[in-house]
Amino acid sequence: MRTIIEPFRIKVVEPIRMTTREERRGLIAEAGFNPFRLKAEHVLIDLLTDSGTGAMSTAQWAGVMEGDESYAGARSFFQFEAAVRDVFGHRHVIPTHQGRASERLLCAAAVNDGDVVPGNTHFDTTRANIEAVRAEARDLKLPEAADPENEHPFKGNIDVESLAATIQQVGRDRVPFVLITVTNNSGGGQPVSMSNLRAARQVCDRWGIPLILDCARFAENAYFIKLREPGFGAKAPIEIAREMFSYSDGAVMSMKKDAFGNIGGGITVNSDEWAERIRTHLILTEGFPTYGGLAGRDLSALAVGIREILDEDYLRYRIASTAYVGSHLNAAGVPLLKPYGGHAIFLDGRRFCRHLRDEQLPGWSLSVALYEQVGVRACEIGNVMFGRPRADGGGWDWPTLDLVRLAIPRRVYTQSHMDYVVEGIIELFGQRESIQGLRFVHRPAVLPHFTATFAPAEP
Numbered sequence: 073m074r075t076i077i078e079p080f081r082i083k084v085v086e087p088i089r090m091t092t093r094e095e096r097r098g099l100i101a102e103a104g105f106n107p108f109r110l111k112a113e114h115v116l117i118d119l120l121t122d123s124g125t126g127a128m129s130t131a132q133w134a135g136v137m138e139g140d141e142s143y144a145g146a147r148s149f150f151q152f153e154a155a156v157r158d159v160f161g162h163r164h165v166i167p168t169h170q171g172r173a174s175e176r177l178l179c180a181a182a183v184n185d186g187d188v189v190p191g192n193t194h195f196d197t198t199r200a201n202i203e204a205v206r207a208e209a210r211d212l213k214l215p216e217a218a219d220p221e222n223e224h225p226f227k228g229n230i231d232v233e234s235l236a237a238t239i240q241q242v243g244r245d246r247v248p249f250v251l252i253t254v255t256n257n258s259g260g261g262q263p264v265s266m267s268n269l270r271a272a273r274q275v276c277d278r279w280g281i282p283l284i285l286d287c288a289r290f291a292e293n294a295y296f297i298k299l300r301e302p303g304f305g306a307k308a309p310i311e312i313a314r315e316m317f318s319y320s321d322g323a324v325m326s327m328k329k330d331a332f333g334n335i336g337g338g339i340t341v342n343s344d345e346w347a348e349r350i351r352t353h354l355i356l357t358e359g360f361p362t363y364g365g366l367a368g369r370d371l372s373a374l375a376v377g378i379r380e381i382l383d384e385d386y387l388r389y390r391i392a393s394t395a396y397v398g399s400h401l402n403a404a405g406v407p408l409l410k411p412y413g414g415h416a417i418f419l420d421g422r423r424f425c426r427h428l429r430d431e432q433l434p435g436w437s438l439s440v441a442l443y444e445q446v447g448v449r450a451c452e453i454g455n456v457m458f459g460r461p462r463a464d465g466g467g468w469d470w471p472t473l474d475l476v477r478l479a480i481p482r483r484v485y486t487q488s489h490m491d492y493v494v495e496g497i498i499e500l501f502g503q504r505e506s507i508q509g510l511r512f513v514h515r516p517a518v519l520p521h522f523t524a525t526f527a528p529a530e531p
């Protein structure tokens with residue numbers, strides 16, 4: 073059969089509400105032209121993030137009912153620990169309430185003022201947590217990653233030569249670890265190949281530096297390896313995932329993605345010394361080490377989710393359904409990042425809105441226009457998220473790509489929802505010259521996209 077179907081049926085439904093274009097114009101203006109500030113009930117199809125927005129399975133809900141809420145030593149923790157260790161293989165498994173808590177704890181335990189943490193592309197909260205301890209988060213992308221049309225099958229890879237050169241230049245003592253994000257969210261949901269992980273491991277071994285994975289979407293990465301890397305076609309996703317983790321010394325994970333959690337995260341490490349420091353901080357800010365800021369029921373649901381995500385039928389559907397959106401938009405000439413990512417399709421804001429200059433925030437303006445046009449909420453990953461005013465006050469440094477991410481929640485929307493999204497974007501593309509540019513009104517210094525406000529820019 074050619075058609076790849078959703079490998080589940082729907083048991084519980086949640087109504088979504090239509091709004092008119094006029095209503096949406098008013099609502100987004102009231103929200104300071106920031107889609108993060110909209111009420112979710114005013115959004116028809118929410119592609120802001122795939123984080124924590126997935127639908128749990130019947131088995132996960134059963135786990136919720138069976139959750140053990142004991143303060144210490146709960147059964148739910150041991151289920152979680154066993155499920156995570158079975159895939160990741162690291163000695164210590166520490167739950168946290170979400171990914172950024174894991175990042176903060178790891179940075180507090182291992183990163184010092186003046187250190188440099190090299191990575192493929194650090195996610196925004198990871199970068200912010202590294203910078204919060206006065207270290208530098210250095211992205212070492214492949215040159216191909218700068219070209220949205222380049223079809224490199226593993227565009228998320230770290231540039232291994234730059235990694236070696238960076239360690240040489242900075243000095244081993246100022247590199248606490250190397251962090252590779254799988255799949256590479258900020259780089260477009262692009263996978264990292266097994267051979268790249270192996271090569272990065274060899275570089276790390278040369279200097280005795282730990283390699284850590286930011287593995288929010290490890291299962292999607294494993295499936296891309298199966299599809300695209302010679303020698304992996306016959307392997308099960310779980311075997312591939314285990315091999316990926318075998319090259320690492322630890323992991324930080326937002327379990328709101330590839331563990332089907334609505335909340336949750338974790339850190340795993342082999343080092344007893346780091347584990348001790350992480351648990352000490354965990355007790356101060358998250359909770360006792362057997363619950364880490366989560367309810368027992370969350371831990372039980374995650375233990376089920378981390379196994380379900382590796383189901384091959386699910387992963388085949390997941391990757392194919394994301395590519396479905398990309399290929400229909402591409403056929404209509406909509407400028408996109410290629411190849412298509414695992415969890416999201418990324419529109420190229422600068423090429424979509426050629427009439428807007430970087431200062432007029434093309435990607436952000438596109439995300440606002442998309443909401444006004446059809447009620448779809450998307451997330452800019454570009455000039456607002458990563459643009460920085462120059463220290464000398466002489467203008468801005470803009471990121472290489474100004475993207476708008478259509479992140480697809482797991483097991484939530486059907487193909488007809490996606491057809492609606494595709495139709496809306498194609499319609500907007502036909503009227504792209506009418507998209508109004510925006511400017512900052514208020515720009516917080518840290519993670520500005522979440523709370524910044526905007527107003528229409530001068531033409």
Ligand SMILES: Cc1ncc(COP(=O)(O)O)c(C=O)c1O
Nearest residue numbers: 123170171172195197257288326
């Ligand atoms: C790659 C990556 N790392 C870390 C995080 C942060 O996770 P959380 O939102 O659970 O704090 C995210 C969230 O989107 C992510 O995509």
